[in-house]
Amino acid sequence: MAAYIFRRLLRTLLVMVGISVVVFAFVRSIPGDPAVAMLGERATPEASARLREQLGLNQPWFINFKDPAHLFNAQYPKYVGALLQGDLGNGIKSQIPVASELKNRFPATVELALGAIIFALLIGLPAGIIAALRRNTVWDNLATTVSLVGVSMPVFWLGLLLSWFFAVVLGWLPPSSRLGIGYTIVPITGLDVLDGLLRGQFAAAWDALRHLILPSIALGTIPMAITARITRNSLLEVLGQDYVRTARAKGLSPRSVTLKHALRNALLPVVTVVGLQMGALLGGAVLTETIFSWPGLGSWLYDAISLRDYPVIQGGVIFAALVVSLVNLLVDLSYAFLDPRIQYA
């Protein structure tokens, strides 16, 4: 097990190196000069040259071949050196350290991802279970249809649709942002709803929750559909197993057979899928965050790409990829705890 974790971590590390190299070359290949983006179109060539010098952008990318004595006097080795000390550089536009902005932004993404997964489980699990237990009835067809439509849903359209219907037509929920004007919540965990409760600011927590609902539904619809589908298929498979028949033959109540024997085993693949979905959502939901002006990783990266903000793009993408890889690793390892038959060699 330890050897397996070690190998997986090593692989993750290698992938991170690859990601950082690719992102590094990628952002520098995007046409447009960050110095010009920062100073504006009317900046003199001398001023932008000075700024490029200051930002180190005129150095070679990866290896300094011109100066064999200082081969690593280049942008990438310097970036990695600083990265290892936890310094991701400053945003070119904002001059705020990328690491601290990341600390502010990531909790918003986590909160939204949790909201989406909670929505997915609240609807997807019961729908899948009912569909399997009442196979080939109206309920099964309904659940199957909902999950088929759900996986085919363009998230950005669903976002617009929800905010039009619930915010504009009915006026029940706010259309965008994370917290209404007039509320401030001093962060503890960074999750507004939770922090509001912890600090006893119930009105603010309620407001934060109202802001969270629509983006969570938009983002959670695809995971919901996948959860319902997997739950149904997995439960049907388990219900056909010998030990379930044995349990029934022993005269156990249908309720006990379903809950204690079938469901617990059927949930194993569900845990996997939900975990993988969670990992993907933590990488930042670019479209949902942009539509709902949600101040998370996704909208931040999207803005950074249009601004050519190299340090933000680099730091953000590397961080997002790291989170996704680590969550996937955790999901893999959780098998061993949930199903003792699985052993990693």
Place this chain on the structure above:
Amino acid sequence: MTTVTAAPARKKPENILWRRFRKSTPGKVGAIIVLVFVALALLAPLLQPYDPSTDIDYRYRLAPPSVSAFWDAGAKEKYTDAVSSKVLYFKHPFGTDNLGRDIATRVLHGARVSLQIGIFATVLALVSGSLLGILAGFYGGWIDTALGYVSDVMLAFPSILLAIGIVSISNRPGLTTAMIAVSVVQIPIYLRLARSVVLSVREREFVQAASALGAGQGRTIFKHVLPNSLTPLIVQGALSIATATIEAAALGFIGLGAQPPTPEWGTMLADSREYYTQAPWTMIFPGLAILMTVLGFNLFGDGLRDVLDPRSTQ
């Protein structure tokens, strides 16, 4: 006499596939949606009374769907012809956008754009990804390791970010770039799929027999391994048209895909963002078109799986 005994037992393989297909509900529904969609895309230039991008009509800016004139007095007034005082219930069945262009026409033409993107992106990803996957699976060794590493790195990026990055680098937002971006994002999926299939096919007796009989590597790959690895790739291809449709529309939505005035569904949604609070039809119909198309191809893919690979059906 001999002909009589030989004839009746034979059945064409198409019959079996066709019979399986008719039993698969998702396959049938999906096939119908896909057929309707393809027919509309092909007929779009003939069906429409308007041009999708140039027929601008300021008298009908953001006009509601004309069918609403049946119950809505305001719409009825708007759609009443001033000369003949007849109500034009079907003038703009889906309403008009901010320039007074007919949304129904634009959605219809969007089907052409979307079908183009979906098919080209998928074919490009399928061919290049599968070839790489076959190489990796058949030869193994360092090629396999290197390609595996590259696809690991690509899959670790959120796919929409990777697509945004590719479009940004080219600095030429537009249909072709979006198509390539959407396609590149899918290459590692085909690479992995083809590789795993080839690994299992490679060990089968008929492939070893072909090698033993002296078939060259190229012949073994293309005559024996490839044809027997196609099924999962075809199924994935149908599903991938669905994904490509959504991702191309997403790129259009954030302004990096097809550019206005191209009638592309994602671009139409992006345009509608300023108006959809007063004119929701500018947003509802293009989105519905995306949803239906994606649903159709997803169902069709499920159906193909039922037909081509009945063992894997859940």
